[in-house]
Amino acid sequence: MSLRRVEGGTELPVRAIPGASRNEIGGVREGALLIKVTSQPERGKANQAITRVLATTLGVRKSQVSLSRGDRNREKTFLIGGVEPEALRERLRTLVVEDGEGR
Template sequence: MTLNIQTHENDALLLPIQALPGSRRNGIIGEHDGHLKVAVTQVPEKGKANKAIIKLLSKELQLSKSQLMIVSGETNSRKKLRITGISSEQLLERLKKFLNR
């Protein structure tokens, strides 16, 4: 697993995401080029896919939606997600089950 997780101000983490909007189903589907691949069924219009990504990751990573925020790439498939209230070790531990399939 080679996700490019960075530390950010105030003990937050930056997680690079490769969004796959308009997919057949929602889910974390792996890692590519240091980015977490996240598939959502929502289309990329008016922020619908971004909201679906936050909802999905909040559920799968057992975090509240307020702990997650897209800080760059809102209109791009490559995004940076700011995550608070969790260490990089805890985040990697929660992601293991999705990345070791």
């Protein structure tokens, strides 16, 4: 997965799947973390749901997760504030390995 260190944290590529049956990490596809959310992509609801899933899954505060790029696209980039790429990569590796395809 292509994580990028930036000022303030790490950028994480995400592929959004709105309208899913539940909120979960669906693994890694084409270098991006696949995140499924039940919310529909209207008025930012899916983006808010992805922010909550990331914060909960990564064990960070919701205020540390912000959308950098892709507000209206399935391909998004989130900034995880205050987290180094190595630490984020290790946490994601643990999640994906433990659950096979992810949560």
